[in-house]
Amino acid sequence: MSGSVTLAYDYPLLGVFWTTFWLFMWMLWFFLLFRVIGDVFRDDRLNGWAKAGWIIFVIVLPFLGVFVYVLVRGRGMGRREVSRAQAQQEAFDTYVRRTAAKDAPRATQADELTKLSQLRERGDISDAEFQQAKSKVLH
Structure with a gap:
């Protein structure tokens, strides 16, 4: 073996932390990038040209594009996410109610x-009320 071999104990602890930090930052960056792209496509108030413009801006100049998008439309991004979550919850609740009503005995x-x-028998209703309610049930 003519080349030098780097063993695990030759990699300093601070180097491990630094590498882990940069790996985490790249994962965070891609998460934010995809979140912005998803928000552009989900926004109903943007027309097609505006969506295309934002996507091109984010793809051509990704760091600047995401930074500008978050500054300009960040507050609405949160509102859209909350309204989407509420709509999903309402749809789920409606589905559960409808399904439970069908299956209820x-x-x-x-x-x-x-x-x-x-x-x-408990005396909560009289005999006359019982007869009247009984006739409603049977007819």
Whole structure:
């Protein structure tokens, strides 16, 4: 072996931290870049030309483009994300309610009559009220 071999213990601890820091910063940068691109496409108020302009700006000059986008449209970016999350939650809640309503067991006439007789036995309703409610259930 004619070349020098770098072993793990030859790499200083500060070098490990520095490398980890830069790796983290690159991952953060790509996350922010994709977040900006996604926000451009999700924004309903931008027309096609404005979207194309922002995308070209972000692709041609990525650091400056993302920096300017966050400065100019950053506040709206947060609002759009919150409204999108709320819309997703409302859609999910609606779906759950609709599905639960379909699968919920329907009260049969026998169940209704049982409840009415329990109410009459406890004295919560009179015999006349029981007969009136019973006739509604049976018809």
